[in-house]
Amino acid sequence: MVQVPSVSVTYAQTGASTKSNEFGMRPMQERAFEKRGEPYLLIKSPPASGKSRALMFIALDKLYNQGLKQAIIVVPEKSIGASFNNEPLTQFGFWADWHVEPKWNLCNAPGSDNGGKVKSVGAFLASDDRILVCTHATFRFAVDQFGVAAFDDRLIAVDEFHHVSSNPDNRLGAQLADLITRDRVHILAMTGSYFRGDAEAVLMPEDEAKFDSVTYTYYEQLNGYEYLKSLDIGYYFYSDSYADHILKVLDPDEKTIIHIPSVNSRESTKDKIKEVENIFSRLGDWQGTDPVTGFQLVKTPEGRVLRIADLVDDNPANRDRVSAALKDASQKHNRDHVDIIIALGMAKEGFDWIWCEHALTVGYRSSLTEIVQIIGRATRDAPGKTRTRFSNLIAEPDACAEVVTEAVNDTLKAIAASLLMEQVLAPRFNFSPKRADNGPTEGYDYGKGGYDPTRCNIGFNEQSGQFQIEIKGLVEPKSKEAARICREDLNEVITAFVQDKTAIERGLFDCEHVGGETLPQELTQVRLGKIIKDKYPELGEEDQEAVRQHAIAALNLTQKAKEIVLAENGETANTALIDGIRKFAMDVRDLDIDLIDKINPFGEAMPSLPRP
Structure with missing residues (x-):
């Protein structure tokens, strides 16, 4: 895998x-x-x-x-x-x-x-x-x-x-x-x-x-929890049947929601009932059905009996009984009420199971909205729950050329989703042009030595989870709508960019120079600029450029910080991400929008890309 x-x-x-x-x-x-x-x-x-x-x-x-x-x-x-x-x-x-x-x-x-x-x-x-x-x-x-x-x-x-x-x-x-x-x-x-x-x-x-x-x-939200401290998000590619590999990522000791693949996906066997039965058999020996809750009872090789809620079963009487048991308010704070939930289209948005430690999804989900909703099932705070994770199993290609193309596309989409989730989980960026009359903002920590009027400064407010970042040459939005987009919707713009197939393919596979321009500039200026013009045609050219600069600054600062963190620590902790952004800014002395435009936003994804 x-x-x-x-x-x-x-x-x-x-x-x-x-x-x-x-x-x-x-x-x-x-x-x-x-x-x-x-x-x-x-x-x-x-x-x-x-x-x-x-x-x-x-x-x-x-x-x-x-x-x-x-x-x-x-x-x-x-x-x-x-x-x-x-x-x-x-x-x-x-x-x-x-x-x-x-x-x-x-x-x-x-x-x-x-x-x-x-x-x-x-x-x-x-x-x-x-x-x-x-x-x-x-x-x-x-x-x-x-x-x-x-x-x-x-x-x-x-x-x-x-x-x-x-x-x-x-x-x-x-x-x-x-x-x-x-x-x-x-x-x-x-x-x-x-x-x-x-x-x-x-x-x-x-x-x-x-x-x-x-x-x-x-x-x-996550920084302010009492118990939950760590969130892991991983994408895994497997060959043959996912049932043969599911226990490589599924820990029966973790409270888990498993979403089996859509019947229209490559990963599906087209028989969802047998897929659920296969999961049961991989976990252990079936012991029967709980007469009160309708949960399936499966005994593991270690002798533990798992209580599994099957929401894939189409029988209305069975599924209604299981659904009612999961909604039982008297069991909300009982960690041992259920161990694993298996679903297809259910148990996503609005489904509240605070004990969920692992959201395991089989098959690629084309919508980032759906991915965020599924991850949200595992990000509830609960006593004793210190770590949680989201795992996505995606089928590797076989020899068929058509399937190879589809699987490579799924690989690119998985990388895009990973990049987007990094943006979602990072602190919030507020950018401003560097001017001589700039000063510190109350409540922000500007690091050792404090605010320096002679350079571009980066301040961080841990309570609100926000950066204040000065950038030379940054274009400010003029209209109210452009200011709103830069303030509220940068992730919307980044979503459109990293899910653009041309952008991510070129960012991952092309050489570093295209004609007279570097590849990063062709991506960050030309390709992203076109996406923004198509997405916000009502904005003037200066406002479109302001949105472009703010979006690429947010994406590339996160990627450069991640690169520094991985090189030094081997993991991306939130404090390390903050330190990484500060270190990058210190290393270059002054942040400049031209420098940011010369960073390939997909560069950090390349070393880990699986080859079919």
Whole structure:
């Protein structure tokens, strides 16, 4: 089995992200609540950071203090509706409790989305009750039936907002655009993975510009945990059947979610039931089924009996029993309730199992959004859980030329995903041009000797997980939208760049000179410049160049820091990454955008690339 570039990050365990203020709000929730008066608010925050409760705080304020009639909570699937069950918020210091009448949590109601549940939405709109929870599908059908005007003066809160798209064929996206145009509702959007580099934009630029954003980074979240300290992300290529290799990465002693491959992928045997049975047989001897939970019992060669939840089984009675056992609130804090969960399309976004230590995925996932969601299943903080990991098994090519091409493409995509996750897990970059009148920013550590007005400075705020970095020759954004992109959406731009097949192929395989230009400049200036022009045609040329420079600076500083860290330490710890960025800046004396443009952003991936 061959491993491609992997990420290993170690955090400080400050406990800050799990501590609450006098109102019972954790840091992300407090930050979001400060913007509770905004009519259009987008919360971008990792899984397990508390977005559901942040919504509760904001929705209650809008209902009781801002004059809105009702709040409608819209989730992508029924199982996520449980995240908005009643919460006694006053017990923790807030001034109101979160209460949903049972008949208005339509995620628990029988019937189809386009039937009785739509009638229930109509009944709710006509009632004096305040809060309703339903699926994206139910909401779409309700808007179709009642029209956007029926929702005037209400809060529409959309969970897992990345399901929305500006594509005209995306009905929810079109309806939200109509609601924004009418401008009679408040919209609160939440997502843990706002990446659309491989798909359409979530909103049209003119609509997105109306949203105020709250961003809480992976760095802040993981650095502030009490127990979890290390996160490993690895990609592995195997030959023959994945069942023959799965125990090379699967440790039965770790709490694990296994996502078997899509039936349409190269890795699938086209018989998902037999694939699950094969996993059972590799782990040990089947002992039967637990009559209460429906979990499969498998005895390992060492004599331990594993409790395995099979969510691949299509039998509704079996799967419903297993799903109910996994949702059993009384078992949430019982580490021994279940050992391994095997799923295909389930147990991704919104699935809360705090004990998960390993998210093991078989087959390439083309969407970074899906990868982030799966990784999020393993990044919950829990007592005794100090290390967690995500592993992706991908099939190596065989002799067939068509399959060779497909497998090489999967290799490139895996490298792209690894590069992107490094950006996601790194501290946040704030860039500014170097000027003579610049000075230090309060709260930032500028290293030994402090701020030096004669050179480009790098400051770091550990609490917020943010860098302040001065760069000579950096173009500043002029428009409000360009400034927003540079502040909030650099990872969106980097996603589009590293998933561009031409860019990554040339960065990995081409020689260092192309005509009169070096290969890095052809990639960082020409190719990235074209991607940005295509992605943001509404921006002027100077703003497009500002976005390009900010994006390539973020990507290449992370890559150069990783190169230094690996050379000196052999691992990428978060403190080492910070030190690596500082060391690179010190070595070159002054950061210059021309220097940054001459770095091949894919260079550090090349030594580890597996050869078919």
